[in-house]
Amino acid sequence: MHEDFLKENDPHSCLKKNKEMFCDSFKDVFNQRDQSQKKAEEFTKQCLKPAVENFVYSKVGPDILHEMRKQSQFIARVYSQYDILLDLLSNHNFSEYVRYIRSYEVYVKKWILDQTVKHLSKDSKMFELVDQHLDSSISSIKAAIHKATKKTSTDLKTFINNFCQELGDTLVISQDALGDFMMLNKANQEQFAHWFTEFVNKMVKALKQEFKKRDIQSILNHLDVKPQNELFTQVIGCGKQCPFCAVACVSGGGNHSVHEAPLHRPQGLNGYRRINTQKLVTNICSSSVVSDRQFICDATKGEMIFYKRYKEIFSDWNIPADGSYEASDYWKYVMATFNEEFAKEHSAKPADIPTTWKDITRLQAQQSLKDSFNMN
Ligand SMILES: [Zn+2]
Numbered sequence: 386m387h388e389d390f391l392k393e394n395d396p397h398s399c400l401k402k403n404k405e406m407f408c409d410s411f412k413d414v415f416n417q418r419d420q421s422q423k424k425a426e427e428f429t430k431q432c433l434k435p436a437v438e439n440f441v442y443s444k445v446g447p448d449i450l451h452e453m454r455k456q457s458q459f460i461a462r463v464y465s466q467y468d469i470l471l472d473l474l475s476n477h478n479f480s481e482y483v484r485y486i487r488s489y490e491v492y493v494k495k496w497i498l499d500q501t502v503k504h505l506s507k508d509s510k511m512f513e514l515v516d517q518h519l520d521s522s523i524s525s526i527k528a529a530i531h532k533a534t535k536k537t538s539t540d541l542k543t544f545i546n547n548f549c550q551e552l553g554d555t556l557v558i559s560q561d562a563l564g565d566f567m568m569l570n571k572a573n574q575e576q577f578a579h580w581f582t583e584f585v586n587k588m589v590k591a592l593k594q595e596f597k598k599r600d601i602q603s604i605l606n607h608l609d610v611k612p613q614n615e616l617f618t619q620v621i622g623c624g625k626q627c628p629f630c631a632v633a634c635v636s637g638g639g640n641h642s643v644h645e646a647p648l649h650r651p652q653g654l655n656g657y658r659r660i661n662t663q664k665l666v667t668n669i670c671s672s673s674v675v676s677d678r679q680f681i682c683d684a685t686k687g688e689m690i691f692y693k694r695y696k697e698i699f700s701d702w703n704i705p706a707d708g709s710y711e712a713s714d715y716w717k718y719v720m721a722t723f724n725e726e727f728a729k730e731h732s733a734k735p736a737d738i739p740t741t742w743k744d745i746t747r748l749q750a751q752q753s754l755k756d757s758f759n760m761n
């Protein structure tokens with residue numbers, strides 16, 4: 386009997402006898418846990434991570450706009466225009482002036498983008514904004530996991546559906562990624578929820594690091610809202626330029642059929658020249674439109690038109706007609722300084738610059754800019 390007892394309860398023979406059963410259970414437990422972990426990792430990487438990134442990109446755009454609108458140069462159009470011209474004066478770079486005069490809107494958008502990158506680089510401003518939305522999305526995810534865990538789910542599919550439902554509109558999980566994930570899914574939902582929380586924590590840490598490695602420009606490129614376009618529309622409004630001197634319209638945003646600018650510039654800056662001498666002209670549009678002079682350009686189809694009748698060609702511009710108007714010292718200085726360069730650029734001859742223009746200093750040009758924009 387003693388021997389029988391021993392035989393019956395011998396750990397070795399017990400193990401041997403139940404080997405198959407143990408083995409199966411062990412396989413079940415092992416596989417189930419393994420699959421939960423694997424599935425949780427898969428779901429976090431394939432479904433959740435792209436959704437979190439998209440969420441961050443959708444939220445950061447409006448934040449950047451809000452942040453930039455608080456900066457002095459973006460409070461109103463005049464501040465931007467003033468700063469752009471001041472930057473041009475300080476940089477003293479001829480080709481920048483050419484780009485500004487030739488394609489005002491393109492130039493200004495690039496300037497806005499540079500200002501945005503510069504501001505967001507300061508004190509890790511950009512990453513402050515990114516981290517804030519990463520944290521908020523993680524809170525929503527954790528709350529959704531918690532709520533989904535409390536609901537009885539018969540299988541993982543129901544659990545995931547509950548989770549997505551709890552998440553609501555906060556994060557949009559791609560249905561394609563979700564479909565692939567749902568296939569062959571036998572993971573235990575409780576274990577899945579446990580691993581899922583672990584991977585979500587890891588994901589947020591990794592995402593914070595990943596965002597910090599990306600340069601600001603590439604983050605800006607991903608945004609639904611392009612700050613340079615949006616700020617241009619909000620702050621500058623209209624990008625139309627005078628057909629003669631290329632000065633920008635100051636009518637701002639909103640619909641307007643007629644473009645205006647109070648102060649025009651020497652037309653030679655935009656390539657206008659005397660036909661017989663090919664010399665760039667120093668006249669400004671306001672005096673041209675009350676003169677007996679004529680102009681010819683692509684829009685007139687090779688025909689000479691009196692400036693007085695410019696509206697027949699450019700009906701969408703209203704130029705103040707006053708022969709007493711003069712160009713500002715700022716533009717006189719620019720034209721006098723880069724006369725040769727402008728001539729070369731426009732394949733013309735340099736203008737006859739009035740002697741008084743040549744005496745204008747950079748400081749006087751700067752003062753004239755302040756006066757024009759009431760920045761004193
Ligand atoms: Zn003009």
Ligand SMILES: [Zn+2]
Pocket residue numbers: 623624625634635636637641643644645
């Ligand atoms: Zn306009």
